[in-house]
Amino acid sequence: MTTAxxxxxxxxxxxxxxxxxxxxxxxxxxxxxxxxxxxxxxxxSNAVHNLSVRRISTGFAFLGREAGMPITDTWLSYSPRDTYLRAFMVGIVNTLRVAVIGIMLATVLGTMIGIARLSANWLLSRLAAVYVEVLRDVPLLLQLLFWYVLMQGLPGARAAWRPIEGVYLSNRGLMLPSIPIGEGQLWVLGTAAVGLLVFYLLRRYLIARQMQDGKPRYVWPYGLVLVIAAPALVSWALGVFWTVTLPELRGFNFVGGLTLAPEYFALLIALVTYTSAFIAEIVRSGIQAVPKGQWDAALALGLRRSFVLKHIVLPQALRVIVPPMTSQYLNLTKNSSLAVAIGYQDIVSIANTTLNQTGQAIEAIALIMAVFLTISLGISLFMNWYNARIALVER
Structure with missing residues (x-):
């Protein structure tokens, strides 16, 4: 029998x-x-003609020349004798320092403020409302200058504030304890990262099996082995020592520990507080978008409000929260370019210095655009992927 x-x-x-x-x-x-x-x-063609008339060279060959510019605050090794390419790499890292850490802190703070606005406590909800309205209505540049001037007005290193042991705040910045990271520590941290990834995939697999046969499966022993035992074994095998270095005052400055320069610290505070005010409203509207019947049904079962918010309301609210949250992440990343106003040497500041030294404005501006475009597209792709994962799937 044949089928057509x-x-x-x-x-x-x-x-x-x-x-x-x-x-x-x-x-x-x-x-x-x-x-x-x-x-x-x-x-x-018009730009090339005008540049040739003014005898200004074009192209990116200048990246291989000696930069000669000092960069004080950087996580990468750098000296003025390095090339412009190395200086641009330092600027990119400094921009990512602000963008990545700022996004994480603004998300946490904005979520807390957004939940506080819905609190039954009248004083807490009013304070959260004042926080949101004041910070949203004041321009970011003014807030940035305010925090920078405030940092400059702090006492000197010898009279630095010490809120807790090992933490100092002065006009030199914020000094924190740190753990020196070498090659051995990187191997241990890499093992922990791989363990977290394997644990996440294994947890999803075990939950899927439990949904099929209804048999409970314990996940925590795998996490204990992958995330704690495996890195500890690698640390012991490599003979890695974990030491905490505390900042110490020597002369007129601090040595040791982790130092957050006043420019970086002021920029981070301004971006986090300003963006968190917008994120708070996004979180509040997302929670209010969940039908009130979800709360009533969960509370009628005797569940705690914190449990209802964490496991029932927020997972549904994320479908409303994530799309506008992506815009706020992009805004924070682009607003970091205001760092040039207070002298923090990010990619924009270093490109401006390069432009003044070499006169190659088109190339410098093109590099700035390429860096911010790449970072923004990376954030958009990740958030779109996450939004697709949590979206409702109709049968």
Missing amino acids: TPKLPPRKRLRISLRSEAFTGLLWQILVVGIAIAVVAWLW
């Missing part, structure tokens, strides 16, 4: 006629793209 193969629907042919909507649409697209390419080509 299903026939594919006939392909639609493009009718070459001005009356065809598809053909005219294609013509308009070709025309718009052609005009855009022509405009860009004209601008490029």
Whole structure:
């Protein structure tokens, strides 16, 4: 017995006629793209001609020359004798320091403020409302200058504030205890990161099996082995020593520990507090978007409000929270370029110095645009992936 193969629907042919909507649409697209390419080509040729008339060299060969600019606050090794390329790498790392840490802190603080706005405690909800309204209505640049001037007004190193042992706050910045990271420590941290990934995948697999057969499976022993025991074994095998270095005052400055420069600390505080005010409203609206019946049904079962918020309301609210949260993450990353106003040497500040030294404005601005475009696209791709994972799937 033979089965007939299903026939594919006939392909639609493009009718070459001005009356065809598809053909005219294609013509308009070709025309718009052609005009855009022509405009860009004209601008490029005009810029090259003007630069050649003024005897200004073009290209990125300057990246291999000695920079000669000092960069004081950096996590990478750098000296003025390094190349411009190395200086740009330092600027990119400094920008990522602000963007990544700022996003994490703003998310935590904004979520707490957003939940506080919905609190039944009148004083707590009013304080959270004042926080949101004041910080959203004051321009970010003014807040940045306020925090920087406040940091400059702190006492000197000899009279630094010490809220707790090993932590100092002065006009030199914030000094914190630190753990020196070497090659051995990196191996241990890498083992812990791999263990976390394996534990996450294993946990998902065990939960899926439990949903199939209903048999409970304990996950914590695997986490204990992968996340704690395995890194501890690697640390013991490599003979890694974990020491905590505390900042100490020697002369007129501190040595040892981790130092957050006043420019970096002021920029981080301004970005976190400003962005968290917007995130707080996003979290509040996301929670309020969940039907009130979800709360009533959970509370009727005798569940605690904290449990209901964490396991029932917030997972549903995330579908409303994540899309606008992506915009706030992008805004924080782009707003970090205001660091040039207080002298923090991020990618914008280093590019401006390079522009003044070499005169190659187009290349410097193109590098700034490429860096922020790459970071922003990375954030967008990750948030879109996460949003697709938590989206409702209709059957």
